[in-house]
Amino acid sequence: MARIELNGIQKRWGEVWGVRDVNIDIADEEFLVLLGPSGCGKTTTMRMIAGLEEPTEGDIVMDGETMNDIDPRDRDVAMVFQGYALYPNMTIYENIRFPLRMRGVPRAEHDAHVRRAAGLVEMADYLDRKPSALSGGQRQRAALARAIVRQPQVFLMDEPLSNLDAKLRQAMRVQIKHIQRELKITTVYVTHDQIEAMTLADRIVIMQSGLIQQIGTPDEIYNDPANTFVANFIGSPPMNLIEGEVSGGVFTAPGVKVPGMPAHVSGKVTLGVRPEDCHVTEGDIDLTGEVYGVEPTGDVTYLTLQAGEKLFEIKADRTYRAPLGATENVRFDAERIFLFDGETGERLRRE
Amino acid sequence: MASQRRKRGENLIIRYLILGAWALFCLMPVLWFLSIGLRPRVEIITPQPIYWPTFSLDAWHMIWEDWPMAKYLRNSILAIFGSVLIDLVLGIPAAYSLARYQYRGRDDIAFYILSTRMMAPAIVAIPIFFLFRNAGLLDTIWALMLIYAAINLSFVTWIIRSYMLDIPKELEDAARTDGASDLRILWEIIIPAILPGIITASVIAMIFAINEFLFTLLIASTPNAYTMSVALANFTGGSDGVIYNAIALVAFLAFVPVFLVVVAIQKHLSRGLTMGAVKGG
Ligand SMILES: Nc1ncnc2c1ncn2[C@@H]1O[C@H](COP(=O)(O)OP(=O)(O)O)[C@@H](O)[C@H]1O
Ligand SMILES: [Mg+2]
Numbered sequence: 001m002a003r004i005e006l007n008g009i010q011k012r013w014g015e016v017w018g019v020r021d022v023n024i025d026i027a028d029e030e031f032l033v034l035l036g037p038s039g040c041g042k043t044t045t046m047r048m049i050a051g052l053e054e055p056t057e058g059d060i061v062m063d064g065e066t067m068n069d070i071d072p073r074d075r076d077v078a079m080v081f082q083g084y085a086l087y088p089n090m091t092i093y094e095n096i097r098f099p100l101r102m103r104g105v106p107r108a109e110h111d112a113h114v115r116r117a118a119g120l121v122e123m124a125d126y127l128d129r130k131p132s133a134l135s136g137g138q139r140q141r142a143a144l145a146r147a148i149v150r151q152p153q154v155f156l157m158d159e160p161l162s163n164l165d166a167k168l169r170q171a172m173r174v175q176i177k178h179i180q181r182e183l184k185i186t187t188v189y190v191t192h193d194q195i196e197a198m199t200l201a202d203r204i205v206i207m208q209s210g211l212i213q214q215i216g217t218p219d220e221i222y223n224d225p226a227n228t229f230v231a232n233f234i235g236s237p238p239m240n241l242i243e244g245e246v247s248g249g250v251f252t253a254p255g256v257k258v259p260g261m262p263a264h265v266s267g268k269v270t271l272g273v274r275p276e277d278c279h280v281t282e283g284d285i286d287l288t289g290e291v292y293g294v295e296p297t298g299d300v301t302y303l304t305l306q307a308g309e310k311l312f313e314i315k316a317d318r319t320y321r322a323p324l325g326a327t328e329n330v331r332f333d334a335e336r337i338f339l340f341d342g343e344t345g346e347r348l349r350r351e
Numbered sequence: 352m353a354s355q356r357r358k359r360g361e362n363l364i365i366r367y368l369i370l371g372a373w374a375l376f377c378l379m380p381v382l383w384f385l386s387i388g389l390r391p392r393v394e395i396i397t398p399q400p401i402y403w404p405t406f407s408l409d410a411w412h413m414i415w416e417d418w419p420m421a422k423y424l425r426n427s428i429l430a431i432f433g434s435v436l437i438d439l440v441l442g443i444p445a446a447y448s449l450a451r452y453q454y455r456g457r458d459d460i461a462f463y464i465l466s467t468r469m470m471a472p473a474i475v476a477i478p479i480f481f482l483f484r485n486a487g488l489l490d491t492i493w494a495l496m497l498i499y500a501a502i503n504l505s506f507v508t509w510i511i512r513s514y515m516l517d518i519p520k521e522l523e524d525a526a527r528t529d530g531a532s533d534l535r536i537l538w539e540i541i542i543p544a545i546l547p548g549i550i551t552a553s554v555i556a557m558i559f560a561i562n563e564f565l566f567t568l569l570i571a572s573t574p575n576a577y578t579m580s581v582a583l584a585n586f587t588g589g590s591d592g593v594i595y596n597a598i599a600l601v602a603f604l605a606f607v608p609v610f611l612v613v614v615a616i617q618k619h620l621s622r623g624l625t626m627g628a629v630k631g632g
Binding site: 047050051052071072073075077078079081082083085087088089090098099102103146156 | 519521522524525526527528529530531532535539540543544546
């Protein structure tokens with residue numbers, strides 16, 4: 001039961017910027033994901049919500065109360081740290097119990113709480129172990145159990161899955177989302193993995209260099225990117241971004257010629273089109289290139305075409321095959337073409 | 352295969368022989384002490400070589416019956432343990448503050464603390480004497496406790512601090528968001544995590560304290576405050592001349608407990624020593 005507002009947050013250490021300007025309004029029970037490359041200020045933002053760092057400028061408001069000067073232990077938040085931060089001298093049981101002891105939960109209730117939390121993350125069999133006797137995945141789950149053992153107002157999770165292998169990561173992802181839905185606790189989740197962000201989030205906040213690039217649902221971020229950074233960061237393989245020129249309603253770049261551009265657009269423009277919106281064709285042609293690589297994966301075949309200096313990614317049919325060097329023609333889905341300002345990278349929307 | 356395995360075995364034997372010889376070489380003075388301590392006094396001072404030494408407990412009886420050795424031992428133990436306790440009670444919070452809080456002059460303070468080790472102790476002997484005389488603490492083990500603690504406090508603080516710097520900051524952040532106060536974090540998270548460092552610092556402080564002579568002699572003027580190290584000096588003067596076998600035996604007795612403690616914790620100790628040495632700054 002917590003709504004969090006970050007109003008004009010900045011964080012600076014001398015000349016070093018952690019966060020430049022962050023404004024987010026996090027709804028009660030929302031699962032919000034902070035996504036961005038390493039060093040963009042995700043952890044710093046999260047630590048400010050936890051109270052471990054004080055903002056240089058701006059206010060952090062929880063349920064209408066300004067929290068800037070409130071100590072971490074007087075904020076009702078639980079955090080999962082990137083490095084797990086399990087207490088090495090305590091057993092897993094004692095680790096999970098620690099927040100209950102510190103927050104003055106009556107002793108008689110401890111055991112039930114610890115076992116319930118451990119059960120939720122399937123760690124009930126490891127309660128007697130020390131953290132050093134656990135695998136990475138088990139430690140991760142123990143850290144999660146410690147966060148969910150008492151019902152805090154807010155969950156903060158800082159790249160909790162980054163040290164796990166791909167398979168475990170997927171399993172834990174589903175588990176985390178399920179637990180959050182069940183407990184209905186406002187959650188801020190940090191990651192640099194776009195798949196994690198897309199699958200977990202109610203809304204995604206994309207950050208770069210301490211600035212928010214876009215806030216939106218996964219669908220909005222994917223289908224309506226605000227600029228080339230967002231367009232390139234989300235999607236795998238990433239969106240094809242083609243730098244070219246628009247004149248007389250026609251976009252041209254080496255090997256590329258796309259008619260039907262909006263009347264108000266002209267000059268230097270970056271055209272974006274996702275690999276799945278490109279189709280190998282014999283008919284109307286937008287792109288002509290030579291086959292650079294063909295990668296069958298089973299359910300889809302990735303085709304890389306070269307036109308001029310540039311490589312284009314295309315998601316082709318799973319049966320698609322072609323020899324290297326062959327010439328292929330490609331058509332773009334007209335409604336799925338994005339245009340960005342050639343200088344600023346900002347989206348140019350159709351009127 | 353077989354010859355290779357034998358070669359490896361031979362290597363191992365040679366290694367043990369060399370290490371064994373080195374250990375024997377290092378322990379030689381100790382064994383020699385023991386052998387002197389357990390022989391009659393005449394045999395020790397005779398100029399003739401002795402091939403078959405006589406075993407005797409003369410010195411053993413003498414130190415316990417003719418001298419208040421039990422009292423010296425008690426004084427040593429109380430003064431030493433008391434001083435280590437004082438060092439830990441003061442040094443752990445000081446180290447925590449120096450390792451974790453941001454305040455002006457913190458690094459300077461850390462250096463001042465260490466710099467107290469850099470002067471020759473004799474420089475402060477006379478002021479200390481007057482200080483304790485005015486406080487009415489001359490010839491008491493309380494004074495010894497305070498002096499030993501003061502001598503050791505700087506490096507106890509320094510060693511513990513270097514261990515604390517090694518603890519990931521995230522661990523404390525986690526405890527803080529879990530609702531722990533600073534003192535709780537120190538007590539429940541930091542201290543257990545740096546226990547090896549605390550043990551190392553305590554043992555080194557103990558060894559310094561056992562061997563401390565100058566200030567003990569200054570403060571102690573009667574058996575009231577004599578310790579083992581000063582007691583040793585008592586056997587060198589007086590009407591009986593130098594009583595070598597008693598000296599040797601007392602020295603050996605002072606050595607054994609330290610030796611046993613060091614053997615018991617040597618794993619922690621070697622780590623602690625190198626850490627303190629390499630890190631520091
Ligand atoms: N305590 C600090 N002192 C100085 N600079 C810091 C500190 N913490 C983070 N930074 C800097 O702030 C920027 C953002 O860091 P961080 O929030 O950890 O990024 P992310 O979690 O997105 O990878 C980085 O450039 C980092 O070097
Ligand atoms: Mg980070």
